[in-house]
Amino acid sequence: QLQLQVSGPRLVKPSETLSLICTISGDSIRTSIYYWGWIRQPPEKSLEWIGNIYHSGSTHFNPSLESRVAMSVDTSKNQFSLTLSSVTAADTAVYYCARLNIDISHYHFDQWGQGTLVTVSS
Amino acid sequence: DILMTQSPLSLPVTPGEPASISCRSSQSLLHSNGDNYLNWYVKKPGQSPQLLIYLGSNRAPGVPDRFSGSGSGTYFTLKISRVEAEDVGIYYCMQALQIFTFGPGTKVDIK
Numbered sequence: 001q002l003q004l005q006v007s008g009p010r011l012v013k014p015s016e017t018l019s020l021i022c023t024i025s026g027d028s029i030r031t032s033i034y035y036w037g038w039i040r041q042p043p044e045k046s047l048e049w050i051g052n053i054y055h056s057g058s059t060h061f062n063p064s065l066e067s068r069v070a071m072s073v074d075t076s077k078n079q080f081s082l083t084l085s086s087v088t089a090a091d092t093a094v095y096y097c098a099r100l101n102i103d104i105s106h107y108h109f110d111q112w113g114q115g116t117l118v119t120v121s122s
Numbered sequence: 123d124i125l126m127t128q129s130p131l132s133l134p135v136t137p138g139e140p141a142s143i144s145c146r147s148s149q150s151l152l153h154s155n156g157d158n159y160l161n162w163y164v165k166k167p168g169q170s171p172q173l174l175i176y177l178g179s180n181r182a183p184g185v186p187d188r189f190s191g192s193g194s195g196t197y198f199t200l201k202i203s204r205v206e207a208e209d210v211g212i213y214y215c216m217q218a219l220q221i222f223t224f225g226p227g228t229k230v231d232i233k
Contacts, residue, residue, distance in 0.1 A: 037157035039222075042132075046214065046224050046225065046226050047163075047171065047214060047216070047224040048224070048225075049221060049223065049224070058156050060221070063123075063221075084228060094172060096171070105157065105177065105180075106176060106177070107157075107159060107176070107177065107218050108161045108173055108176040108177070108182075108216075108218060109161075109163075109173065109216075109222075110173050110176075110182065111173075112170040112171050112172070113170065115170050116172055
């Protein structure tokens with residue numbers, strides 16, 4: 001049974017960098033039909049896709065965040081990570097990691113982690 | 123960018139009665155392979171979003187058959203044939219044709 005666990009600081013100061021790690025259990029990050037993604041939800045707003053990464057390191061980012069986002073994978077630890085630089089209060093949100101199924105006749109986020117609230121405040 | 127809209131934004135429902143949510147996209151979500159790249163999710167209170175329907179009309183594993191998805195191009199519908207109390211939550215459509223964008227959500231609660 002797949003589990004996705006988000007870890008990282010819950011409070012980040014404005015202008016600093018937000019860093020989160022998603023640890024995968026119950027599946028391998030190297031599974032060929034999956035990308036791994038980050039999605040966030042600011043308070044009282046809808047969901048916003050941040051980006052995806054493949055186990056090879058190939059990435060796709062939301063153009064609205066691309067200049068501030070980076071993602072990486074650590075296949076030895078079965079983890080992938082998100083960094084978001086120069087944060088402001090607008091980056092306060094619940095951050096989810098999720099598995100993206102790219103198999104034929106699929107293409108959807110099929111499993112989500114529990115989400116973690118990250119607050120940007122001094 | 124493909125913009126997504128949903129209606130209604132709030133939907134009070136009576137258990138046992140049907141319910142329907144509409145989703146529109148600013149561009150067609152019909153891929154050249156014949157699939158509509160439109161997925162439905164529900165976020166129940168205190169939980170992470172869960173996949174209900176993928177590629178317009180395919181129920182995800184474990185999703186009750188009272189949920190169905192239909193539509194093509196720019197107009198899609200999620201239907202619940204008989205609402206149950208456990209269906210309370212916020213329902214989102216999401217397009218996956220050009221990157222990913224979500225609708226604003228439809229809050230379903232019990233009358």
